[in-house]
Amino acid sequence: MANVCERFGERLREVREGAGISQERLAELAGLHRTYVSSVERGKRNISLENIERLAVxxxxxxxxxxxxxxxxxxV
Structure with missing residues (x-):
């Protein structure tokens, strides 16, 4: 079973792709760097609540x- 960071990244990718938005565009809209968004989607980062909110917005x-x-x- 994938860890929570990997599962979050998978879910973020699903939502982003469903919205038809590239990683680069999402990063721009959220005020984050594209490589940060990429690392979150790959489950390599333990993302903060502040950045989850930025991505959701x-x-x-x-x-x-x-x-x-x-x-x-x-x-677990």
Whole structure:
């Protein structure tokens, strides 16, 4: 099972692609660097709540829409 950072990154990519926005454009809209967004999507960063909010605002979704499905109880 993927860790929470990887699952968050997968979910962010799903939402971003669903909105038809490139990583570069999302980074621009959120005031972040493209390589940062890329590393978040690859699960390489433990993203802060502030940056989750910035991405949600840029994607015009609620922060909760970016949250991955909860891991099974034995998969923490």
């Amino acid at each position: 840029a994607l015009e979704v609620e922060m909760a829409a970016l949250m991955p499905i909860r891991a099974p109880k034995n998969g």
